[in-house]
Amino acid sequence: MINTARGDRVDMAPVTIAIIGAGVWGAALARLARQNPQAIVRLWSRRSPESLAEAIGGANFVLSAVSMKGVSDSITRLAATEMPPSTVLITATKGLDAQSHQTPSQMWHSAFPQNPIVVLSGPNLSQEIEHGLPAATVVASYDQGAAEAAQRLFASNVLRVYANLDPIGTELGGTLKNVMAIAAGVCDGLQLGTNAKAALLTRALPEMIRIGTHLGAQAETFFGLAGLGDLLATCNSALSRNYQVGYGLAQGKPLDRVLAEIHSTVEGINTVEVLVAIAREQQIPVPIARQVHRLLHGQITPQQAVRALIDRDLKQEFEDELL
Numbered sequence: 001m002i003n004t005a006r007g008d009r010v011d012m013a014p015v016t017i018a019i020i021g022a023g024v025w026g027a028a029l030a031r032l033a034r035q036n037p038q039a040i041v042r043l044w045s046r047r048s049p050e051s052l053a054e055a056i057g058g059a060n061f062v063l064s065a066v067s068m069k070g071v072s073d074s075i076t077r078l079a080a081t082e083m084p085p086s087t088v089l090i091t092a093t094k095g096l097d098a099q100s101h102q103t104p105s106q107m108w109h110s111a112f113p114q115n116p117i118v119v120l121s122g123p124n125l126s127q128e129i130e131h132g133l134p135a136a137t138v139v140a141s142y143d144q145g146a147a148e149a150a151q152r153l154f155a156s157n158v159l160r161v162y163a164n165l166d167p168i169g170t171e172l173g174g175t176l177k178n179v180m181a182i183a184a185g186v187c188d189g190l191q192l193g194t195n196a197k198a199a200l201l202t203r204a205l206p207e208m209i210r211i212g213t214h215l216g217a218q219a220e221t222f223f224g225l226a227g228l229g230d231l232l233a234t235c236n237s238a239l240s241r242n243y244q245v246g247y248g249l250a251q252g253k254p255l256d257r258v259l260a261e262i263h264s265t266v267e268g269i270n271t272v273e274v275l276v277a278i279a280r281e282q283q284i285p286v287p288i289a290r291q292v293h294r295l296l297h298g299q300i301t302p303q304q305a306v307r308a309l310i311d312r313d314l315k316q317e318f319e320d321e322l323l
């Protein structure tokens, strides 16, 4: 049992965590880890003066907070160091690899099969974290001891951390909701109202579950913080960059202008490509993702996307659901 009421760690020895990727999420995670008085926190980026080998030297945890496009490169860099197999690898990236369709944790596991892999994901908008607002997150691993070690590391009086044994579901909840957040931004940008938003988010969840379970996730994980929790946070917040993309498109701006204004990572843009490719190959119904895909490719207007969703063939609410 951990007493975090005053940030105390009654059963914890000092630990070192090296965070790779000093973007907004890496910086926010460093701030969270520093809440733990027993943690020595190192934040490393490609511009850091020290080498990656120096940054991870003696670390109990190495956490990757790079964007999806940097995962392969980070793996290659880390493989060139002498990281011991006892080091717990934590991945906080929300994306899918464009070529292999793998999740980041699957890529990390392929490269470092002996190291415990933990996924950290949840409804965690970095700007709220930076403001010290309370939040909850999930650490998930097939290695329960590793997940619990990460839980002890990050638990504090501003962050409640839950552990589970479904890293793929935890990871895919945070990844797939980015596509739905683009749709939610369109919904709000067009001022379609609360009824439409509720319908969109409710129908988004089974869509995420269909793809997620095909990729090896447990359905129930999508009803937790990393699924529904993150879907609600991201689809209801103007702080979300994915939401901002949909909102901007709904205002008639071209995608390149919207992305230039955001000037930061928007993972849903690449994720929808992978999601739609898998859905096509496997004949999995993903109507919302398909409309987001067509919208991002300039094949339809936001208004036509809404119309296309409403005009679909009538069906039973649960006829092809997994639950």
Ligand SMILES: NC(=O)c1ccc[n+]([C@@H]2O[C@H](COP(=O)([O-])OP(=O)(O)OC[C@H]3O[C@@H](n4cnc5c(N)ncnc54)[C@H](O)[C@@H]3O)[C@@H](O)[C@H]2O)c1
Binding pocket: 020, 021, 022, 023, 024, 025, 026, 045, 046, 065, 066, 067, 068, 069, 070, 071, 073, 074, 092, 093, 094, 095, 124, 125, 126, 127, 264, 265, 267
């Ligand atoms: N910002 C949030 O609120 C938030 C919350 C949870 C998860 N995430 C996820 O965290 C990941 C990072 O997002 P962010 O918000 O920090 O984006 P960001 O654009 O602020 O930072 C991305 C970071 O990745 C680094 N990077 C990219 N390629 C790299 C490489 N080859 N080697 C080393 N570093 C590399 C960049 O230098 C940058 O520091 C994304 O997958 C995002 O979905 C973000």
Ligand SMILES: O=P(O)(O)OC[C@H](O)CO
Binding pocket: 094, 122, 123, 124, 125, 126, 174, 178, 181, 230, 233, 234, 239, 240, 241, 242, 243, 265, 266, 267
């Ligand atoms: O800004 P976004 O859209 O990448 O969302 C950030 C986080 O994933 C929210 O949990």
